[in-house]
Amino acid sequence: MSSYSITAPSSRQKWIAGTIVILYALITITPLVWIIATGFKSGPDSISYPPKVLFQPTLEGYVNLFTTRTRANAEDLAAMPPPETWYEQVVRDNGMVIAGPSRYGERFLNSVIIGFGSTFLSVFLGTLAAYAFSRFKIPLKDDLLFFILSTRMMPPIAVAIPIFLMFRTLGLSDTHLGMILLYTAVNISLAVWLLKGFIDEIPREYEEAALIDGYTRFQAFYKVVLPQAATGIASTAIFCLIFAWNEYAFAVLLTSGTAQTAPPFIPTIIGVGGKDWPAVAAGATLFLLPVMVFTILLRKHLLRGITFGAVRK
Amino acid sequence: MAEVSLRKASKSFGKDIALADVTMTVPDGSFVVLLGPTGAGKTTTLRLISGLERPDSGDILINGRSVLGATPAQRDVAMVFQQYSLYPHMSVRDNLAFPLRSPILKTPEDEIRRKVAEVAEVLRISGKLDNKATTLSGGEMQRVSIGRALVRNPSIYLMDEPLSSLDAKLRADLRVELKSIQADLGATFLYVTHDQIEAMTMATHIGVLDRGRLVQFGSPRDIYENPVSLYVASRLGIPRLNVLPASVFGGAPYGAMTIGLRPEHISQGVGKPASVTRVEHLGDQTRLHLSLEGHDIVTLTDVHTGLEPGDHIAIQPHNPLFFDAGGARIA
Numbered sequence: 133m134s135s136y137s138i139t140a141p142s143s144r145q146k147w148i149a150g151t152i153v154i155l156y157a158l159i160t161i162t163p164l165v166w167i168i169a170t171g172f173k174s175g176p177d178s179i180s181y182p183p184k185v186l187f188q189p190t191l192e193g194y195v196n197l198f199t200t201r202t203r204a205n206a207e208d209l210a211a212m213p214p215p216e217t218w219y220e221q222v223v224r225d226n227g228m229v230i231a232g233p234s235r236y237g238e239r240f241l242n243s244v245i246i247g248f249g250s251t252f253l254s255v256f257l258g259t260l261a262a263y264a265f266s267r268f269k270i271p272l273k274d275d276l277l278f279f280i281l282s283t284r285m286m287p288p289i290a291v292a293i294p295i296f297l298m299f300r301t302l303g304l305s306d307t308h309l310g311m312i313l314l315y316t317a318v319n320i321s322l323a324v325w326l327l328k329g330f331i332d333e334i335p336r337e338y339e340e341a342a343l344i345d346g347y348t349r350f351q352a353f354y355k356v357v358l359p360q361a362a363t364g365i366a367s368t369a370i371f372c373l374i375f376a377w378n379e380y381a382f383a384v385l386l387t388s389g390t391a392q393t394a395p396p397f398i399p400t401i402i403g404v405g406g407k408d409w410p411a412v413a414a415g416a417t418l419f420l421l422p423v424m425v426f427t428i429l430l431r432k433h434l435l436r437g438i439t440f441g442a443v444r445k
Numbered sequence: 446m447a448e449v450s451l452r453k454a455s456k457s458f459g460k461d462i463a464l465a466d467v468t469m470t471v472p473d474g475s476f477v478v479l480l481g482p483t484g485a486g487k488t489t490t491l492r493l494i495s496g497l498e499r500p501d502s503g504d505i506l507i508n509g510r511s512v513l514g515a516t517p518a519q520r521d522v523a524m525v526f527q528q529y530s531l532y533p534h535m536s537v538r539d540n541l542a543f544p545l546r547s548p549i550l551k552t553p554e555d556e557i558r559r560k561v562a563e564v565a566e567v568l569r570i571s572g573k574l575d576n577k578a579t580t581l582s583g584g585e586m587q588r589v590s591i592g593r594a595l596v597r598n599p600s601i602y603l604m605d606e607p608l609s610s611l612d613a614k615l616r617a618d619l620r621v622e623l624k625s626i627q628a629d630l631g632a633t634f635l636y637v638t639h640d641q642i643e644a645m646t647m648a649t650h651i652g653v654l655d656r657g658r659l660v661q662f663g664s665p666r667d668i669y670e671n672p673v674s675l676y677v678a679s680r681l682g683i684p685r686l687n688v689l690p691a692s693v694f695g696g697a698p699y700g701a702m703t704i705g706l707r708p709e710h711i712s713q714g715v716g717k718p719a720s721v722t723r724v725e726h727l728g729d730q731t732r733l734h735l736s737l738e739g740h741d742i743v744t745l746t747d748v749h750t751g752l753e754p755g756d757h758i759a760i761q762p763h764n765p766l767f768f769d770a771g772g773a774r775i776a
Contacts, residue, residue: 337530340497343517344524345593346547359534 164420170413175226178409192226193410195219197236197401197418201228236415239397243377244422245308246393250315251373255365257316258323259331263353265324266331267339277328280321288318289381299386306387314386315376322375323368330364331357366433370426377423394419446633447508447600448473449494454503455657456489463489465657466503471601471650476627476634478644478665480680481654487637488527490654491603494635495522507600518549523594524603527637530590531578537589538574541565544597564592567622584611588619595626601633608643616640620647641681645669653677675772678705684732684743686766693717693738694762698776705766708732711744716761721752735760 141149170178172189201223204212212229215221223230264270265277295314296305304310334357342352358365384396398415401408450470456463464486471477479487492498494505496517504511512520523544531540541561545552552560565571568588573581581589587610594602607623608616624647627634638644644651645665652662653676661673672678678686687706691697694717697704719742723734731750735742735758744760752758767776 335528335530337526337528338532340517341524341526341530341532341593342543343497344495344522345544346518346521346549348516348518348548351548356532 167413167416167420170409171417173410173413175406175408175410178413179407190222190410191219192222193408193412193414195222196408196411197414198234199223200231200234202231203227204229234401235392236394236397239392239394240418242308242387242391243393243395243419246311246315246391247373247377247422249308249312250319250376251369253312253316254319254323254372255327255369258320258327258368259358259361259365261320261324262327262331263357265328267336277325280324284318284321292382292385295382296385304386306389306391308391311383311387311391311393314382315372315379319372319375323372326368326371327361327364330361330368334360363433366430370430373426374423446473446631448506449601449633449635450506451490451493452504452506454490454493454500454505456486456493456498456500462657464493464500467654467657467659469652469659469662471633471635473633474631475649476624476636476647477650477652478648479635479637479652479654480639480644480668484656485654486657487654488605489657491524491605491635491637494520494601495524495603496520518547521549521600522603523597523599523601525591525594525605525607527605527607527609531581531586531593533577533579535578536574537565537570537576537578537581540578540589541574541592541596544593550597560596564595567595567626568592568619584615587611591619591623598630601635602627604634604636606637606639608638608640623647641683644681653680671774672705672766673774675703675705675766675768675774678766678768678774682707684708684745687711687740687742687744689737689740689742691767693740694765698767700769700775701767702770703768703772704762705768706742706744706762707766708744710763710765711742711760712763713744713746713758713760716759718757719760721754721756721758723754724750724752733758 169187171193172191173184173187174190174192177184177187178193199219204227206227209224209227209229212224215224220230265273270276299305299310299314302310304313338356338360339349339352342356343349347355378395379393380395383393387393387396394415398412398419401411401415448470451467454467455465467486467490469477469490479490481487489498493500494507496512496515496519499513505513507520507522531537532543535543538561541564542557544550545557545560561574562571565574568591570585570588570592573585573589578586578589587607591604591607594604608619611619620643626632627647634647636643636647648665650662651665651668653660653668655676661668661677663671668677669681672680675688679688687708689704689706691701691704694704717737719735719737721733722736722741723732725732725734726748729748731746731748733744733746733750733752735744737760742760746752766774769775
């Protein structure tokens with residue numbers, strides 16, 4: 133069977149594989165390209181039919197994303213002193229004036245705080261728990277592990293109402309702490325299970341050697357286990373961040389002001405002053421960046437994380 | 446350096462008895478070798494002394510003081526594991542320095558540098574100090590592993606088949622090296638091996654374990670010449686001890702069921718006729734495979750022997766070992 137052969141693939145096989153990869157890439161990249169392009173379109177261009185592939189790029193969407201504006205009539209506009217900044221110019225060209233900054237910046241910062249905060253907490257707690265499950269004799273270990281996994285056996289949103297009531301009673305509604313705790317609770321099972329797998333693969337002998345070399349159990353964990361679990365920790369962190377970053381349903385339900393994250397905020401742009409698709413697209417584009425950067429930074433680990441266990445060292 | 450003792454130490458893993466009531470003293474400055482097949486409890490003994498396992502019952506003493514309540518770090522033991530256990534994320538140098546940097550030893554950096562260089566020299570890994578541990582060959586890894594123990598000056602060195610993964614020449618060199626280090630330092634060693642030459646040449650004492658029990662403890666010569674049982678007698682000897690029914694040659698003491706013949710226990714020229722089945726020339730010795738009344742016997746003969754398969758030769762036992770039905774030595 134050629135598919136099991138370990139010889140180099142033939143040029144025909146390479147050609148077929150290449151075509152499939154390119155097709156798949158095109159399909160997955162198209163929406164992304166569309167969002168990024170729309171962010172640079174003018175309002176009319178963004179809704180023109182047939183859709184415009186070539187267009188005059190403008191920063192209108194980005195300016196609208198970060199500002200609130202009011203319409204002004206032509207006489208008032210003419211009577212105003214000339215605009216001081218390029219973005220004021222952009223707004224005035226559309227017959228409007230800037231009324232103030234939008235809330236996108238704050239919402240974005242909330243996303244960063246809540247996303248990275250819960251990722252850190254999930255990975256931190258997950259690593260400690262996974263180490264304990266991997267190394268120590270724990271009564272009912274298998275049952276506990278199953279219990280932890282079972283928290284993911286239903287969609288989290290199924291318990292939205294109990295959580296909503298709980299948060300209200302505890303005063304956690306619309307707080308950063310509340311959202312961090314919630315996302316951590318959802319992510320922790322994934323973190324424990326993923327990391328337990330990684331830590332199981334690290335031979336105990338390393339820690340035993342460190343114990344004999346004069347270190348305590350915690351020092352051995354810190355100096356010997358953690359560096360070797362770096363791959364697992366990095367890939368777990370990416371999965372946790374992606375969930376917390378993109379989460380929409382709970383964010384809509386539990387946040388409205390102080391702690392509102394970007395996902396529930398972006399659609400609200402649609403309601404303010406008509407369907408401003410370029411601003412929505414601009415918001416989405418900027419929102420993609422942190423996870424993209426984070427993933428690229430940890431890419432090497434992520435790849436190893438996905439193929440982990442496939443190749444024995 | 447210190448004297449290390451086990452007092453009626455027992456350890457089970459679930460239903461498997463790993464060690465049963467073992468009482469043994471490793472005297473200060475001695476080199477004790479543990480012999481026994483896989484599962485006899487050799488590694489468990491090392492792990493109990495190091496503190497990686499706790500005995501179910503019994504006591505472990507270092508310098509006369511019970512260490513049951515002490516962590517491995519507090520016991521101040523060095524251990525070389527059977528599988529290389531180098532820290533893969535560190536360089537060879539950092540691996541060697543790791544025990545010296547521990548919070549217990551807190552060695553100054555210039556002394557660490559000196560000791561690491563010294564040990565690397567002895568183990569011939571000086572050129573590899575800045576390599577990552579994972580880039581070494583198996584033999585080099587094992588040498589670093591030994592080096593990580595040797596940089597310290599612990600109460601006892603515990604070594605679990607440290608030379609087993611090395612090639613023959615390096616093994617011979619390091620055997621001599623380890624023995625001279627031990628003699629120079631006056632260090633206490635507890636050493637597990639399957640290798641007879643290691644056991645005979647390095648040990649001041651040998652302990653033989655059988656399914657978790659210490660069946661004999663004594664000098665290498667004592668274990669070789671005066672084994673208490675067929676089991677102990679079979680642990681040592683190259684070629685292996687020949688085991689035959691006691692009746693084959695006659696003259697066996699009352700109760701003897703089997704006779705144990707080491708190759709040197711067989712005199713040639715007189716006695717019962719045996720046929721030669723194989724002749725193996727090893728260079729420094731020649732092994733003769735014989736068949737006597739359907740029993741296979743291996744003995745040694747003149748290096749330049751003219752014997753060939755099919756020839757006949759008369760043999761008789763000379764100071765053989767006799768064992769009863771249970772394998773206990775009776776004469």
